[in-house]
Amino acid sequence: xxxxxxxxxxxxxxxxxxxxxRDRSLVEAARRDPAQFDALYRKYLxxxxxxxxxxxxxxxxxxxxxxxxxxxxxxxxxxxxxQARTEDGPEASTFRVWLFRIARNVVANExxxxxxxxxxxxxxxLGAGLAIADGTDLEADAVTRDEAAExxxxxxxxxxxxxxxxxxxxxxxxxxxxxxxxLGRSEGAVRVLIHRxxxxxxxxxxxxxxxxxxxxxxxxx
Amino acid sequence: xxxxxxxxxVTDRYLDSLLAAADRHADDAPSDADLDxxxxxxxxxxxxxxxxxxxxxxxxxxxxxxxxxxxxxxxGVVAAxxxxxxxxxxxxxxxxxxPAAASAFTSAASGPTDADPLLDAILRGDLDPTDADxxxxxxxxxxxxxxxxxxxxxxxxxxxxxGVAWVAWRAAHPAAHPADGTITRIARSxxxxxxxxxxxxGGLGGPA
Numbered sequence: 001x002x003x004x005x006x007x008x009x010x011x012x013x014x015x016x017x018x019x020x021x022r023d024r025s026l027v028e029a030a031r032r033d034p035a036q037f038d039a040l041y042r043k044y045l046x047x048x049x050x051x052x053x054x055x056x057x058x059x060x061x062x063x064x065x066x067x068x069x070x071x072x073x074x075x076x077x078x079x080x081x082x083q084a085r086t087e088d089g090p091e092a093s094t095f096r097v098w099l100f101r102i103a104r105n106v107v108a109n110e111x112x113x114x115x116x117x118x119x120x121x122x123x124x125x126l127g128a129g130l131a132i133a134d135g136t137d138l139e140a141d142a143v144t145r146d147e148a149a150e151x152x153x154x155x156x157x158x159x160x161x162x163x164x165x166x167x168x169x170x171x172x173x174x175x176x177x178x179x180x181x182x183l184g185r186s187e188g189a190v191r192v193l194i195h196r197x198x199x200x201x202x203x204x205x206x207x208x209x210x211x212x213x214x215x216x217x218x219x220x221x
Numbered sequence: 222x223x224x225x226x227x228x229x230x231v232t233d234r235y236l237d238s239l240l241a242a243a244d245r246h247a248d249d250a251p252s253d254a255d256l257d258x259x260x261x262x263x264x265x266x267x268x269x270x271x272x273x274x275x276x277x278x279x280x281x282x283x284x285x286x287x288x289x290x291x292x293x294x295x296x297g298v299v300a301a302x303x304x305x306x307x308x309x310x311x312x313x314x315x316x317x318x319x320p321a322a323a324s325a326f327t328s329a330a331s332g333p334t335d336a337d338p339l340l341d342a343i344l345r346g347d348l349d350p351t352d353a354d355x356x357x358x359x360x361x362x363x364x365x366x367x368x369x370x371x372x373x374x375x376x377x378x379x380x381x382x383x384g385v386a387w388v389a390w391r392a393a394h395p396a397a398h399p400a401d402g403t404i405t406r407i408a409r410s411x412x413x414x415x416x417x418x419x420x421x422x423g424g425l426g427g428p429a
Contacts, residue, residue, distance in 0.1 A: 034293070034296045035289060035292045037292050041284075041288055042285075045284075046274070046275045046276070049275065050273045053274055062276070063276060067284050067337075068337045071291065071337055071340055074288055074292060074295070075291070075340055075343040076343050076350050079346065079349070098351060101350075101351040101353075102350045102351055105356040106350075108357070109356065109360045113360075147270060148269075148270040150266075151266050151267055151270035151271065166267060166271070169236060169240075170268060171271050171273050176233055184353075191230060191232070191233045192225055194229070195228055195229035195232040195260065198232060198260045198263045199263075201263040202257075202259030202262060202263040203259070205262070205263060205266060
């Protein structure tokens with residue numbers, strides 16, 4: 001049952017490609033007239049920026065990474081190939097997966113260059129008022145600053161792949177299939193990765209009340 | 222299927238419903254009896270805490286301008302070439318842009334932190350930006366970041382050797398289309414000729 005929308009190294013997965021992708025009309029419009037890329041840019045800007053911000057923990061670095069991601073996407077758009085399949089569901093967007101693969105590479109390069117880990121200042125970066133929450137009122141949602149700070153503290157203790165998977169799942173609200181496509185893993189591996197990451201978070205938060213039951217191990221998927 | 226995979230499936234199903242509940246502004250979602258409570262609580266906390274952040278409006282509009290400049294260059298070249306794009310032509314076309322659009326792109330490519338040294342290769346189709354290994358190799362190449370040509374709006378990242386060759390060629394050939402007149406006039410300017418000649422000779426640096 002394991003499958004990925006895209007395989008490793010950018011190779012498309014095998015299987016029939018169907019005539020459906022949530023962003024198909026926008027992508028086709030942008031191919032006909034590159035100025036129409038603006039619609040895709042506006043649609044995914046916050047998602048790419050948030051991903052970069054959680055990964056790089058630096059507002060300016062996140063902006064740089066976001067800029068590179070979209071410039072590269074526009075430059076490479078003529079070579080983008082839709083890969084949505086029936087089983088990906090009506091919400092599938094392989095353009096989003098493709099875009100985030102670009103973002104992942106930009107961020108990875110940025111991290112290597114800066115030799116900086118998100119652990120250094122993620123909570124500071126997110127709490128400095130440099131960014132604006134996207135339609136989410138923390139107070140209205142009864143989220144205390146302490147709880148959010150604790151969640152960020154725990155997030156930064158996770159290995160890179162676990163943190164990245166959780167950010168894509170919770171912040172960008174991606175499906176397991178999409179995350180698999182971005183990270184170049186099977187869906188099954190991503191499910192286990194997220195499950196174990198949540199187990200780690202639970203233990204760190206002191207909320208692990210599993211008793212004698214099997215509990216997510218501390219190993220890596 | 223291993224127990225780990227079964228548990229992971231249960232967790233995945235819960236996350237789907239939890240995120241869907243958040244879209245409805247609901248606090249929680251029904252959970253499977255097999256879902257371990259620690260994982261469920263952790264998911265609830267992360268769901269409340271990991272919010273999506275927006276960049277500033279100023280950044281959003283600045284990047285939109287840069288993308289528009291690049292898009293305009295691509296659109297013109299696509300129209301002229303009947304479908305395919307070539308970076309040299311795109312870079313050349315940037316020279317004929319209205320000043321605001323041209324400066325939007327060239328300034329995007331000029332700063333040491335803003336420039337993307339790999340954009341040339343991506344535009345040429347030589348580099349797939351989704352290929353992690355290829356991108357890493359390209360980023361590590363010495364000279365992947367070329368020097369800025371001081372004092373002019375043409376930057377190293379915005380115009381490659383291919384682009385310069387196009388400019389030099391354009392300077393020596395009359396415009397085949399009235400719309401090319403502006404580009405030709407710019408290409409024929411003494412300053413651009415000097416830059417093109419110097420870069421063609423390798424005097425001002427070029428792609429590694």
